[in-house]
Structure formats: C-alpha cells, structure tokens
Amino acid sequence: MRKRSWGFVAAGLLVALVLAGVVSNYASSHPDGLDSSLLKGCTVNADDEITGGSCPAQQAKDHELADSPLADYGIRGVDNGFLSTGLSGVAGVLLTFAVGGGVFWLLRRRGPADTPGTGQSPADGRHTGDRQTAGTAG
Amino acid sequence: METLAMHISNGIINGPVAGIFAAVALAALTFCVLRGRRDLDDRLAPMAGLVAAFIFAVQMLNFPIFTAGVSGHLLGGALAALLVGPWVGALCVSVVLIVQALVFGDGGVAMLGLNITNMALLGTAAAYLLIAGLLRVLPRTPTGLAVTAFVSALVSVVVASQGFVVQYWLGGTTDLGGNLTGLAGTMAGVHLLIGIGEGLITATTVATVAKVRPDLVYALRALRPATAPAPVPAVGGAR
Numbered sequence: 142m143r144k145r146s147w148g149f150v151a152a153g154l155l156v157a158l159v160l161a162g163v164v165s166n167y168a169s170s171h172p173d174g175l176d177s178s179l180l181k182g183c184t185v186n187a188d189d190e191i192t193g194g195s196c197p198a199q200q201a202k203d204h205e206l207a208d209s210p211l212a213d214y215g216i217r218g219v220d221n222g223f224l225s226t227g228l229s230g231v232a233g234v235l236l237t238f239a240v241g242g243g244v245f246w247l248l249r250r251r252g253p254a255d256t257p258g259t260g261q262s263p264a265d266g267r268h269t270g271d272r273q274t275a276g277t278a279g
Numbered sequence: 280m281e282t283l284a285m286h287i288s289n290g291i292i293n294g295p296v297a298g299i300f301a302a303v304a305l306a307a308l309t310f311c312v313l314r315g316r317r318d319l320d321d322r323l324a325p326m327a328g329l330v331a332a333f334i335f336a337v338q339m340l341n342f343p344i345f346t347a348g349v350s351g352h353l354l355g356g357a358l359a360a361l362l363v364g365p366w367v368g369a370l371c372v373s374v375v376l377i378v379q380a381l382v383f384g385d386g387g388v389a390m391l392g393l394n395i396t397n398m399a400l401l402g403t404a405a406a407y408l409l410i411a412g413l414l415r416v417l418p419r420t421p422t423g424l425a426v427t428a429f430v431s432a433l434v435s436v437v438v439a440s441q442g443f444v445v446q447y448w449l450g451g452t453t454d455l456g457g458n459l460t461g462l463a464g465t466m467a468g469v470h471l472l473i474g475i476g477e478g479l480i481t482a483t484t485v486a487t488v489a490k491v492r493p494d495l496v497y498a499l500r501a502l503r504p505a506t507a508p509a510p511v512p513a514v515g516g517a518r
Contacts, residue, residue: 149329171343173341173351174344174472177348237375238329
C-alpha cells in the first residue's frame, strides 16, 4: 500500500492558513518590483500615490472586478484592517485549494488506462519495469 | 492606483497584445493539462492543490528588499516545479493567478494571459530546466537540493520579469521614447533582489518537505530515483 499524503496536505494547509490569515498583516505595503518599475519617472507621496511626472503606471485602468467583495485582499464591510486582510487570506487559501485541488482531482489519472502499455496499477508497475515517469523529466 | 495590486493591471499593455498572450497561455495550459495528467495520480492531485494554496498564501507576504520603498513577493514557479513537476506546476501557478484576478481584483482579467505567460509558463519552465540540470551535477545531499532550489528560483524570477519587458515592447501603452533597455534594466535589477527572497523561501520550503516526506518532492522522484532501474514514483516504504 502506498503512503498517504492527506496528513501532509492537511498540515501544509494549516501552515498556509496561518501565513495568509495572520502573517499577511505584517507584509510590506510598498509597491512590488513590477509596480515600482512602472512608477519610474513619476514622483510619489508617502502613500505611493502618483503626484507628478510621467510613467507607465499612469495608464493603469480600473480592474473589471474592483467591486468584488474580496477585492484588494480585504473583505468589504469589515472595518478592522487586521481582520479584513486575515479573513480574505483565509478565504483565498481555502478557495485556491478547493479550485486547484478539485480541478487536479478531476484531471487525475485513474486506473491503468492512461499510460500505454502499463495495464496495471502504478503500485504494481515496478514489477514489470514500467516507467511511470518516462517523458516527464525533460 | 491600487496599492495592493501585485500583477499587471489593466491598461498597461494594449488589448491586441493582451489577446495574443491570452491565446498563447490557453494553448500552453491545454498542453500542460495533457502532459500533466500523466503525473497526476491519487497522491499528486491533493499535493498540487496544496502547492497552489501555499503559493497563494506566500504571495500575500510582500517582503522588503534592499531598495527603499520597494517590496517583492513569491512568484512560485520554481517551488511548484520542484514539488509537483513542470506541467502540473505551471497549472498550480495559473490557478493562483486566476483566483487572484477573478476574486481579489489583482491583475486585470484582460491581462490574465500576460501574467500567466510570465509567471506560470516562463517562470516554471526556466526553473525546471535549471532544476533538471543542477540536480544531475550537484551532490545528492540536502545542500545540493537547497542550492538547486535557490538558484532555479532566483533565475526564474528574473526570466519572468523579462517576459514582461518583451510584452511591454510589443504593446506597452506608454511610449518610453526608445528607452526599453531602461525598463529591462530596472526590472532585472529589482527582480534580482526579489529573486534572492524567492530563492530563500523556495529552498527553505523544499528542504522542509524533503526532510519530512522526500517521496512528495517530484524533482527527487523524477530526477534522482533511489534505485536506478525502477524510478517508479509512489513506492511505499522505498525511502
């Protein structure tokens, strides 16, 4: 029987929830590498708002879904900034895991059908020398 | 300007170029699904979901870099490639970018193809090419794995940043007056510093997983099989 990964996944998810739910509040609020590069040529104030000059960032337009209840990594209606950021992070981690995990679970290779010439379960593959990883290394 | 935006915002690259990259990204992701299915089994699927969720979480953690007033955050391509392989890895980063664009208002929806091309496709591809090379030449030790993770993560961030420069050259909405090299240099310089952070996060994370459950590190399964003749993943008790 193969080793299960669910325990590991649960532990990893817990770490992600703490990072997004708590540690995220201590993240730097300065513009990231991309945004700062696009601000070159403009002058900005202490809140990183453009005060003058000319730069690519001035062409930025509103997001299509700027009114989303979770827009800008906060929860609309929650005034406490710490709580708002943390809860949006928790929601994001759970949503990403649900969407990603769900899609990957549906896409997964079931049974022996997909690998030509295997004809049996992966656990038995080693006895016949089948290479499950063939073609994935490059 | 939204200060919390981390990816390409609407209006930065023109519509036609954004559309072309949307088509490129869609085609590449379709290919990743086809190739990735060979890797995706009952064990890798939940692991891939975790990798996507973890990357989402760590992308929220903007860290300061040595340049005042600028932050950086994980992109995740190298981390995903190491843990779940290049094909599924690119899909993991794409899932994060799609959730961020559609739910968190981060990265224009019209710009999604550009962002996916840079971070999910270019970043992961550059990382995995380096991973495949470095794991073969470096010693089979935890240090060898950590160095591989650090270097591949650092380089992948710089490569992804230059992907944006090419996109800006094709369809940037501000005339830089021929000073594209200036943008390329600024992007490369700042992302070299961000890459150090990316490298440290990636190396720490992968080293931790490799210590606890080495069988869950795709790169070790695929590129460093425990015994030469039977590199079958997921053999219980082999390690």
